[in-house]
Amino acid sequence: MAKGRDTASRILLQNRPQGSLDEFKITGVIMKYKAFWLNDSDELEVIDQTLLPHEKKIHLIRTPEEAADSIKKMIVRGAGTIGSVAAFGIYLSAKSHSGDYESVLKDSDMIRKARPTAVNLEWAVNRMMQSLEGLSGNDLIKKARSESIAISDEDVKRTEEIGRLGCGIIKDIMKKKNINKINVLTHCNAGWLGIADSGTALAPVYEAKKQGIDIHVWVDETRPRNQGALTSFELSENGVSHTYIADNAGGHLMQRGEVDLVLVGADRVTGNGDTANKIGTYLKAAAAKDNDVPFYVLIPVSTFDFKMKTGFEIPIEERNEDEVLFVQGLDENNEIHKLRIPPVTTHAKNPAFDVTPARLITGIITEEGVVDADEKSISEKFKYPAGSQ
Ligand code: MRU
Numbered sequence: 001m002a003k004g005r006d007t008a009s010r011i012l013l014q015n016r017p018q019g020s021l022d023e024f025k026i027t028g029v030i031m032k033y034k035a036f037w038l039n040d041s042d043e044l045e046v047i048d049q050t051l052l053p054h055e056k057k058i059h060l061i062r063t064p065e066e067a068a069d070s071i072k073k074m075i076v077r078g079a080g081t082i083g084s085v086a087a088f089g090i091y092l093s094a095k096s097h098s099g100d101y102e103s104v105l106k107d108s109d110m111i112r113k114a115r116p117t118a119v120n121l122e123w124a125v126n127r128m129m130q131s132l133e134g135l136s137g138n139d140l141i142k143k144a145r146s147e148s149i150a151i152s153d154e155d156v157k158r159t160e161e162i163g164r165l166g167c168g169i170i171k172d173i174m175k176k177k178n179i180n181k182i183n184v185l186t187h188c189n190a191g192w193l194g195i196a197d198s199g200t201a202l203a204p205v206y207e208a209k210k211q212g213i214d215i216h217v218w219v220d221e222t223r224p225r226n227q228g229a230l231t232s233f234e235l236s237e238n239g240v241s242h243t244y245i246a247d248n249a250g251g252h253l254m255q256r257g258e259v260d261l262v263l264v265g266a267d268r269v270t271g272n273g274d275t276a277n278k279i280g281t282y283l284k285a286a287a288a289k290d291n292d293v294p295f296y297v298l299i300p301v302s303t304f305d306f307k308m309k310t311g312f313e314i315p316i317e318e319r320n321e322d323e324v325l326f327v328q329g330l331d332e333n334n335e336i337h338k339l340r341i342p343p344v345t346t347h348a349k350n351p352a353f354d355v356t357p358a359r360l361i362t363g364i365i366t367e368e369g370v371v372d373a374d375e376k377s378i379s380e381k382f383k384y385p386a387g388s389q
Contacts, residue, residue, distance in 0.1 A: 033152055033196040035081055036088070042095070042145075044088045046076050049193055053233035054330050061085070064093035064107040071114035071121070074225065078194020079267045079303055080155050083120035086111045087148035090128040091141075099140035101132060116315040117276055117353045118267035119305045124151055152196045158300040158367040159198035166204025166263065166298055166365050167211065173261055173294065174213070181214040182260050185250055188220070188278035189227040190265025190298065191234040200265040200298040202234065204365075209240050217242040218259060220250060222278055224323040224350060247280055251287035262288045262295045269297065269304050271384070273358030273373030274311025279351055285360035294362040297373070301366050306384040309375075311355035324348035 032038065036046040044061040050073065051057050059075050061067050067089025070076050076085045089111045090104060097103035112125045131147040132140050174182050184205060191199035198206055208215045217235060219242050221228040228244060235242040245253070253259050262284055268276045275281070275297050288295040308314060325348050328338045342348070361373035371381045 032149075033084070033156070034192045035196065036076065036085060036152075038088070038149075044085065044092065046070060046085065047193070048075050049077055049230060050075055052193075053229050053236075054336055061089070062092065063096060064089045064111060067092060068111045068114040071111070077227075078189060079118035079120040079265065080159075080195025080200070080300065081193065082115060082118055083124035083302070084148075084152045084155065084196060086114070086121050087124045087128050087151045090125065090132075091144040091148045094132070094141045094144035099135070099137040101136055101140060104132065104140070104144075105129065115317060117317045118303075120267075120300075120302055123302045127151065155196045155300060156198070159195055159200060159203050161367040162200055162298050162300070162365055163198050163203030163207035165367075165370060166296070167207035167213075169294075169296065169363075169365070169370070170204055170208050170213065170215070170261065177260065179260065181216065182208070183216050183218060183258055185218040185253070185259045185262045185284065185293075186220065186231060187228075187250075187262075187264050187281050187284050188222045189230040189234070190263075191231055193230050193234060194265060195300070199234075200300070201263040202231070203298065204263060205235075205240060206238060209238065215240065218250065218253060219244050220247050220280065220284070221245065222280065223247055225352075226327075227278065250284050251291075254287050254291040254293050259288075259291075259293050262293055264295075264297055266297050266299045266303050267353060268308070268314050269299055269364065270308040270311050270314065271304075271306050271378060272310050272375040273361060273364065273378055274314075275356045275358070275361060275364075275373070276311060276314045276316070276353045277356065279354050282354040282356045282360075285356040289360045295360060296363050296365055297356075297361055298365045301368055301382065304378070304382065304384075306379075306382070311357065314353075314355060316354070317352040319350045319352045321348040321350055324350045 039045050045058050048057045048059040061070055067085055071082045076082055090108055093104045093107035108125050108129050112122050128147055131143055135143055170182055186201050190201035219228045219231045232244050264277050264281055266275045266277045285295050326338050326340050331337055358373040363370050364373055371377050
């Protein structure tokens with residue numbers, strides 16, 4: 001039985017046993033992916049990431065407008081997840097317009113514009129629309145459903161492979177340094193909340209944990225949106241040892257030899273290996289280079305934008321100043337409050353991403369293998385035709 005629409009978004013993900021998200025039953029269905037899924041009314045349900053880690057609620061998405069809105073407001077976030085939600089948004093559009101291609105095309109434009117930096121969003125929308133060309137009515141609706149599921153199913157496989165390859169690098173580093181415990185630093189959240197279903201930067205961490213490797217993660221808080229709290233939530237759910245650190249602490253820990261490896265995800269990687277990721281990633285890469293700490297970017301191949309030659313071309317999202325001016329958290333009575341930090345007369349600037357130059361990157365780990373971050377290696381490996389993706 002389908003759950004009532006108004007109550008579905010209020011359901012608490014309560015008393016869930018640790019590490020069993022994929023088996024957890026809610027609204028009568030087994031979750032297909034950990035952070036989002038189609039319910040038994042064929043509407044999209046997502047974990048509301050704006051409320052994590054303190055409140056666990058499901059947010060219901062019934063229309064393409066709601067899909068675009070959930071991406072804009074970062075109810076869903078992370079390059080892969082917003083691509084998946086965009087694809088399901090096209091499916092919802094197909095249903096609401098009875099498979100009329102022109103109407104879906106209009107909606108696809110709206111969804112594509114929801115956020116500018118992560119190329120996976122436009123990649124997913126383009127793939128969906130290409131697959132629907134020449135179709136109409138029920139055929140179009142059926143294809144929209146199967147293609148949107150295929151995109152996320154493929155991400156599940158891609159991220160598993162990224163995990164295996166990244167874990168190989170973890171083992172190599174441990175062998176080379178002759179250590180039996182490894183300390184990884186990560187920035188933002190590139191786990192299963194950010195892409196189905198193993199994450200990118202966190203996929204090797206989960207694989208290492210599975211293989212019994214002694215691993216500890218330094219989790220950057222990642223102001224202003226504090227995606228580090230999401231990473232801490234994930235790592236707690238998966239029983240991985242971790243410590244939350246202030247954004248400015250990473251360089252100091254690297255100088256003291258307390259970081260063996262930096263793993264980050266990305267929102268767009270250009271043809272020369274320049275990498276846009278969450279604001280602050282660049283500073284970590286610079287500190288890693290200065291301290292000879294390997295710095296890897298982990299992405300599905302769909303995060304490459306071969307149309308762009310360098311990182312200067314990447315559109316960098318500017319978000320509302322309130323994200324910098326205010327913090328939100330739990331007080332001692334377990335109540336959530338939003339508090340202003342600087343004086344009420346002060347304004348803030350809020351660029352959401354920065355670009356790490358390729359020269360600071362040790363390697364890029366994809367589901368198709370590990371590649372050096374330079375134009376020659378990338379173009380040879382992926383044999384992309386000039387000016388295309
Ligand atoms: O603004 P966000 O939270 O969507 O930014 C997310 C990131 O920067 C992630 O590192 C990236 O999207 C990879 S998620 C697999």
